[in-house]
Amino acid sequence: MAKRKFGISFVQVVNHTRCKMKKALSVVLFVVLLLSMSGIANAQTELSLWYHGAGNETERSILLGIIDDFNMAQSEYTVVLEEFPQESYNSSIVAAALAGDLPDIIDVDGPVMPGWAWSGYMQPLNLSEGALDDFLPGAIGEWHGEVYSVGLWDAAVSIYARRSVLEAHDIRIPTLDDPWSGDEFDAILEQLQASGDYEYALDLGMAWTGEWYPYAFSPFLQSFGGDMIDRSTYLTAEGVLNGEAGVAFGEWWQSLFERGLAPGTSQDGADRETGFIDGKYALQWNGNWAGINTLAAVGDDLLFLPAPDFGSGSTIGAASWQFGISSSSMNAEGANAFIEHAIQDEYLAAFSDGIGLIPATAGAAALSEHYSEGGALEVYFGLSEAQALVRPVTPGYATVALVFEKALADIANGADVQDTLDAAVDEIDQDIEDNMGYGFGDM
Template sequence: MGVLLLVLGLSLTACVPDHGRDERLLPEAEQQRLEIWAHAGREEERRTLEAQVQRFQAERPEVRVDLTWIPEGSYNGQVQAAALADHLPDLLEFDGPYLYSYAWQGHLHPLDDLLAEDLRTDLLPSILAQGRYRDRLYGLGTFDSGLGLWANRARLESVGVRIPQGPGEAWSAETFHSVLKRLAQADPDGQVLDLKLNYTGEWFSYAFSPLLQSSGGDLVDRTPGGRASGTLDGPESVAAMTAVQSWIRQGLVDPNLDDAAFARGRVALAWGGHWNHPGYRAALGDDLLLLPLPRMGENMVTGQGSWQWGITRRAEDPELAMDLLTFLLRPDEVLAMSAANGGVPATRSAIRQSPAYGPEGPLHLFARQLDEGYARPRPRTPAYPVISDAFGRAFQDIRHGTDPAEALGRAARRIDRELQDNRYYPALAEDGA
């Protein structure tokens, strides 16, 4: 009954109105129909995608595209319900980490044979990495995300610290701690770092698992049949989270209850992403700097991943669905969506043309990190929602004083139970892997 109610609810989601359709379009009876679902995100994103669909239809009058918006908060639940009822669309948008459940369950059509080689070589490697599951490509995004360290140039220069010029010059853990201490000595309350502790949900895995990976640990052993125990609670991961806990214990981290610690000048450094740039730029002007995250080991690691598109197994014409996806990945279309939501353009050709992410742009570091191999996709397993929730709970415990080894050990055991209960997600027959 619950599934039925969700599916019925899905049919009530808003579709793109028909006003403004190109008069050159063929009568509906003579058109091919392409059904797509997208998350109802920011208004600018919705307007942009609607305009993109209209531009595609103007080029392809023989195609009718029906676009349905689904509320972001209930998106995964409604998609799962529709999948059980065999009611998925041709082209489906989903948040990156959910791809692996959909692919494992057999709901997605592999894209390897549909993706043109020139487009494949133009895509950022992070886009291809996120969309791959068991050596097959199932998803493609038109934008990616950027994660780094925002800094107040004047505050850094006032205490004479070295400013990294790229991901290869990231501060080591020891240097970063020294920077925090020097900044704290010149700060009235000694709180100089914003970790976005006011954020919730996926933020903690996205933002802080790169520290585990930089140290040589991870959320889970990524080899087939790999477990979390010995990796998430291994010495490298514990060391990384012990460092984070020490920043908090020493009073170097602002609790950021009002989400304004950096913009109002209470702190000199802020963990954050590409979405912070407009507000931070307005507050700091030319004093705003974008730096790589500190490295816990030999190399810096950063987060990646955002919404993607996939073609479902239910699609009557996968090639037609791929035509629309290819259209959305044209440089002008990628730049249009990047302008709407601030995300990192998914293709190198679009990045070169981007005022924000191009070689001279203020956000170029985000593009470099994704293109040069510093980004790590979140674990590509259907267990990811449990992995993320377990780590997020462990982070909160560590933040409030729990021994990192104890908190991470508890999280690892929970993840291992999930993996064991599902027999480590063996390949399904329809997966073809």
């Protein structure tokens, strides 16, 4: 453009302000010196604790109680809590790790722990001998033979059913020792669907995307004899995800939707929440966290049934949120002391009563409202103890979970089972290779 020719230079402006800035800088430095001299030494060592439960007042009050007890029980450390929303907690931890600003104590979701340990965010725990002897296996986070995290509770899934419905259709009520076989389960689904009383015989929760897919559905694959990855090496999914058992699982999975026995990926989230309670679905595959609300709506008629056995035993997922120590903590001794304090039975029972999850020890279960003998959710402790299998303990799980979710959704929507599982294996193996085995073997 040919305008703006009145040509005022910045040089004059800069020279004019330079003199003023020198004076201002002198004042600032003087103030800084005064402020620096006013620091007050703190007698106690502060332990920072980051927790994922922001927005859950019950969890907060229980955790604050544990912290207060710890802070009062000794004089060397003071635990200070910072809470984060669960949905974004992992992002906050990764950002803090990048910034070199991790707290002393972190809580970590069970399947995420190997990734954080491998990435150098965490250090192994150093708890007293026997401190974890009575813990459910799913509540202990192990990586390369060392315990990195421990949970105050575990979670489990089961089949929700109404006793009246099963009795009306003359269906056997399965037990932990004698669950439905795969064929029996399939026949029951056909029978319930054919009754015409329900929109669908089984609600799998297809509307809940994300971690629900590997957590809730991989146990079916494992019961068929397959898995998401070869756990003997953690270096490939070849043969276990796309082998004979994997394909058999995939074909059964696809048939559930082809036969109209279960709502597919287009399931409305609202139906997932209310469908079983409203009687749209005869059976529901759901977690123990929904048990109390469903009991309130359905009453004593509600049953929590074990997963069916497709040939290799009944299996359910395990591992929930756990406490660990960051690798950058300079106060690991204090952090270990706090974790050991927090895993006392009375606290595990308090958490269970407050948020409905499974106490991590039998002693705590006996103290709890819902999981003690005769409690409404008692069956879940047995399920967790007998059937729980943690998700693959590898840093590559993040990729495995995403790939598995997509494969299951594709198969549900009609994709060729063998091709889809082969493609999933390729993707998982490529990720393992790209990350040089994630610390397993020589790649």
